[in-house]
Amino acid sequence: AQTVTQSxxxxxxxxxxxxxxxxxxxxxxxxxxxxxxxxPPSRQMILVIRQEAYKQQNATENRFSVNFQKAAKSFSLKISDSQLGDTAMYFCAFLKGYGGSQGNLIFGKGTKLSVKP
Amino acid sequence: EAGVTQSPTHLIKTRGQQATLRCSPISGHTSVYWYQQALGLGLQFLLWYDEGEERNRGNFPPRFSGRQFPNYSSELNVNALELEDSALYLCASSLAGRNYGYTFGSGTRLTVV
Structure with a gap:
């Protein structure tokens, strides 16, 4: 079974x-x-960034980028130029490729990020 | 384009009662997922429906059930409510390929007293 850990x-x-x-x-x-x-506190889960395991290139979305290390099974999120609106819970999630029997997102327990003025 | 909509926003029930939560996916999305987000426990997968069929089920007792209607909307039923069922219930939808991630609704806050 797959597990996701946010330390x-x-x-x-x-x-x-x-x-x-x-x-x-x-x-x-x-x-x-x-x-x-x-x-965010509004409760709505918002997709920040997505990475395909077969792609070596790290995904980037504006101020958000990832460091994907497949061999180490690590997937960190970097937020540059942090803004007050970035204050939220951040969840890392895993999804098996299409055709797998599980077929659902598996989430880590989350990291609560506070951006201070 | 309307997002994923869930109703009601809040629901208060007494222990032993039944709760019904509803979800309307984004137009064109055929898959609907239900997650429970209890305090301190992260998001736990409940159910996955696609094309009207239950595709997968998380580690929850049978009193958690649901269905998907021909218009792809979905209902989650929780029977014989227990205090520990108090949580935020999130619904998400995706296209059949689902590799692009899910779109989530804002959730239903269920409180069991």
């Missing part, structure tokens, strides 16, 4: 600085996808 329950960063959130996962699959989701 940092809480983090804080000053506005405009850079912060990195850690995520490790365990799987025997070769075809899978990794995601970071953000959950």
């Amino acid at each position: 940092q329950p809480e983090m804080s960063v000053q506005e405009a600085e850079t912060v990195t959130l850690s995520c490790t996962y365990d799987t025997s699959e070769n075809n899978y996808y990794l995601f970071w989701y953000k959950q």
